[in-house]
Amino acid sequence: MLDLSTARPASAAAFDRAKAVIPGGVNSPARAFGGVGGNPLFIARADGPFLYDLDGNRYLDFIGSWGPMILGHCHPAVVEATIAAVKNGSSYGAPCELETRLAEMVIDAVPSVEMVRFVSSGTEATMSAIRLARGFTGRDLVIKFAGCYHGHVDSLLVSAGSSALTLGVPNSPGVPVGCTQDTIVLKFNDTAALAEVFAAKGDKIAGVILEPIVGNMGLVPPTAEFRRELRRLTQAHGALLIYDEVMTGFRLGYGGAQELLGDKPALSCFGKIIGGGSPVGAYGGRAGIMKKIMPAGPVFQAGTLSGNPVAMAAGIATLNELKVNPPYARLEEQSKRIGEGLLKAATSANVPVQFNRVGSMWTLFFTNTPVSDLDTAKTSDTKRFGRFFWEMMDRGVYLPCSQFEAAFTCGAMTDEHIATTIQAGAESLQAVAKG
Structure with missing residues (x-):
């Protein structure tokens, strides 16, 4: 060596x-x-x-920049779209039509998504989806699974995967106990433990977040029974099922892991591929839930560079290529x-x-x-x-x-x-x- x-x-x-x-x-x-x-x-x-x-x-x-470069690096269509966008200005701090076009493409590709909000990273997407789930349900508890990584959100940095696992610090210093006291960590694919927690605390659980096919403890698929119980228990108890498809979205199929699995979560988080390699994130779901986000509703979330025109252009070009030449x-x-x-x-x-x-x-x-x-x-x-x-x-x-x-x-x-x-x-x- x-x-x-x-x-x-x-x-x-x-x-x-x-x-x-x-x-x-x-x-x-x-x-x-x-x-x-x-x-x-x-x-x-x-x-x-x-x-x-x-x-x-x-x-x-x-590695492909940890997932987004599904077309390879410097794909001509993505390069051309990015250059054209930069020539028109790299950031506006105001709405532009590129945001709407990419939102329409995501909604067209993912049947569970009726409305989308763009952010600038996967971490922002999961953080915002959790806040929305709590705001929509009026509940505090969130379930995550050991080894699933959802960005460096304080409340989710518990038994995290990815680099947190590699470095041996899944519970990071600097995260107060109060930030994680409402996070329940279960073993991935453990159907019995999931049922037990819902039986005990189902009326207090705002949502369950997971990578539907895990990439952050290495590649680990879910069992059919585990997925079935996730759907049944969240629906029965009024909790929101949240799929973190930052990694799997548009990679395992044009409609992501949920297309492959035949699932329809209440909320989904995206990133990586939808920006064609540019920094980007998004979360979306049923219109009735998404309309709780400010300014349509009371749940606050904002971002200065959200919907950045260069990232939107790169994402549009990438998704278009994936749809036309899958x-x-x-x-x-x-x-x-x-x-x-x-x-x-x-x-x-x-x-x-x-x-x-x-x-x-x-x-x-x-x-x-x-x-x-x-x-x-x-x-x-x-x-x-x-x-x-x-x-x-x-x-x-x-x-x-x-x-x-x-x-x-x-x-x-x-x-x-x-x-x-x-x-x-x-x-x-x-x-x-x-x-």
Whole structure:
């Protein structure tokens, strides 16, 4: 395994410079490589399925800016739309028609959504959806699930996944006890615990928020029974079912995870793909609920850069491309091939793994145990994953720098790229087996 400090000196120098002025040298802990050791790569540019670091190395990118680059980097339609928008002004602080056009596209794609409010991040979307659920129901309690990450909202930063899990600080200092006392944390896919909590406190529960297909403890799908009970219990007790589709929205299908699963939550949160890679978020749902938001209703939420015209233009171009030239069938086939190839290679190398996948999202867990929740995800051998990560990096394949993150296949990848990935995986797993 190569040492970043000698093999990638420009990135190492850039990281040292960044650490002097940015806490930890990064602007999000998910980029810190804390779960794999070594230092992060600094990226110079991106194009199609590739990232290029400061040292001139090229990598097949299975992060895709943590999900939004489903079309690949610098897709011509998105670039053209973004440039055109910037030429008309990068921010207005006033309404523009691009907001309405993107809202109409989201509503057209997602049957459960009748109205949409745009914000500037996924965290803002989930925070606002929780406030709306409480304001609409007049209740305080919210249920979330261990390992599901919904941004750095105080009330939801309890047993969080993503970088919070990687760094071992799922309960962050700086979050007062009072901010989390109304948050109930349950095990994902635990139907019995869910029923027990509703039986005891159903009339006090404002909503249940979850990633319908989890990406932030690695890829973990829900069971059919769990989803069925979520729908039944929330409806029976007047609580709102909130799907956090910041990651899965428009990725697992044009209508997101809920289209794939056939579900209709009361509220949905979006981000990533709907901005075409620009900072963006949104939450939406039934009109009767959404009309409680100010200025239509009493629940306050605001944002200076919400509905930013550049982000709206990039999102419109991305969604239009996904609708006109849907990549989902090809992404499904390519991601399936990756799974089959890696599992075959792991068996050959005698390395115990689990491969969880839904559509173009997937995770290779280094464990014998089938992964269905946070506890089983944490049985993974993170040291082996770290070795695998660097072996893949040295072969030009850029994976998420944590065992507990999902990887993403993108529409710019060819069959040759998939074959290259599988070959790199086979060689890397052999190296992992040797220790």
